[in-house]
Amino acid sequence: MSFWSPRVALILALGLAATACSSALEELPDDTGEARDAIQDGYLDDGDRAVVGIYNDEIGAICTGSLIAPNVVLTARHCVSDMANERDGQITCRSTKFTDTHLARRIFVTTDAEIGRSSRYYGGSEIVLLPGTEADSFCGNDQAILILDELIPESEAVPLVPRVDVPLKRGEEYYAIGFGATNDLSTGAGLRRRRDNLFIDCVADGCPASVVKPTEWVGDTGICEGDSGGPSLDLMHRVIGVTSRGAEGCEYPIYGYVYGWAEWIKEATLHAADLGGYTAPRWATGFPTDPIYSAELGGACEQPEQCSTNACLDGYCTRPCTEIATCPSGYSCNDELGFCAKLPEPPPEDGGEG
Template identity: 90%
Template structure:
């Protein structure tokens, strides 16, 4: 079985680059760039099992992908489709398009650290492509989703979370993972590698329009053949990009912008969950992707730094909340400052003769309450003052 990587080149019209990006784009080594289907100068990575290796048996090529749900792999469109309108074997944003899409059942994914004959593979069942009349243009649309024909158990690989709710910023740090080569000679392809301490060069409209589309961004370095479709991840381990193309010598990587195609990713994931018969990940329905919104609350604290969320409220660790990111039982989301606050304990009831006497006295203005006929609880002026005081103390104590 051959595991060769397809190599396609891309004309980068860098002479038209605007000054909005750094010198990495303004002063390229030459005018020719490439979409290289490994992480150059990276290290072997056996831990990031949700970064999967992809083998396309239809064309005998390898790529990389991100497992973002038990049966959902986010990858690059050019890993699963043919292309047309190339110029002397090179791709140009002005004319290169996607054509025929390969058979999903001929595309396989593995969570193992090496793509080879001994790896355990999951077959594809469906390919989901980007919508729209212009989605066949290569630049700006180089993303695809492979739905697997069986679920990857969480004991094998915990799915990654795509950052679909927070945009990127120039200079933000990230890391990249892929199964590609380590140089232009395709050496070392087929092993999962990772490279850290990378930084975003420019994002979307902040990049030269002749090279980068609004649904793309430019990274740092180190992307080679076989890394196509693989993820770039932020420091919270959320997928922020899909490797699309880059320049020679594994430089100037251009990524598909996960945030730019957020709704498509969420809709495809909800569809895959229905097919797989499991509960869809919460982020697909609008839950924040920041893990702080899922942190446990209630541990004792005196300082914010004692909590994973860096939030200590009235002596216990808490977390931020919203209408979507609700609080656990026993807590409510206070409007200000927007953190989970403990609900007050219900008043204790006395069991004794004094209580009976209090309610049976002939001169009492009270009557015994009927538990089958509840009445609304009203908060008087004194109670409102106490709540205001609590809110002030919470704001003072919240880190």
């Protein structure tokens, strides 16, 4: 099976050679694509603003990324690095390597639904690469983090949560978002699109070892050129994959496995929070990513189904808890039940004379 080259795909996505670019704002085309359905067979997406468009001014190329903290964008390494040893534009796991990393200050991201001249851009300040002696091998290592030079306000885009604490299973449903083309001819790149009702084909060691590494997984279909670096998300809207490569015809998409590089993602996010001067997201310090652990509690109920958590205790809605996922004020974690329980009301003060 042959796979399209991300680098060739990126440059073709805007129809620009790498040397044709001098400025992200000067060289972006007026018309970045037709309003056609895609990712492939998807739909235009104005709402998922934390899925950001990336313009790399150094090579004149577009990618996609996930805003996972106010100044942190998770994307594919081939969006920020050169590559060597491609064969006729194809990725070969035995030999394709990453080489020079691009300048962070020449990479720009936007939360707008279109990568164009009028879009609002945020610049990069630092690129964080995967650790290890084999990190320059393409397959299994196609993830990178771009730290921005300013914070994106939550009023503009609420950061996504990466699923760093729960492994994937074959057959799980997911959806994918990207700014890529609608076909192999690079038609329609530059507009954010989403495709739903996709299913995981295989995960890590359950995939063919010749083309998929333990830190990758294989999805359904519909990922095209320019979607590189974009997220796949589970039905709880957590990022589970980073688009890496795929076969011709926008088939057989291979994703970088977020869970497989969980510790690196958390460490890089903590570093970015220090740089940005804000409190790191709770998932970066071990808090569960399942939104049930952050659900509101205390509402009146008679049956579990009346609660968003499907948990009704003594007439009020509650949620599960752990040593890390603690309960709010007025509640304590009932170790036997594993749920937050209301603390008893303090006895009234004795107003009588002693």
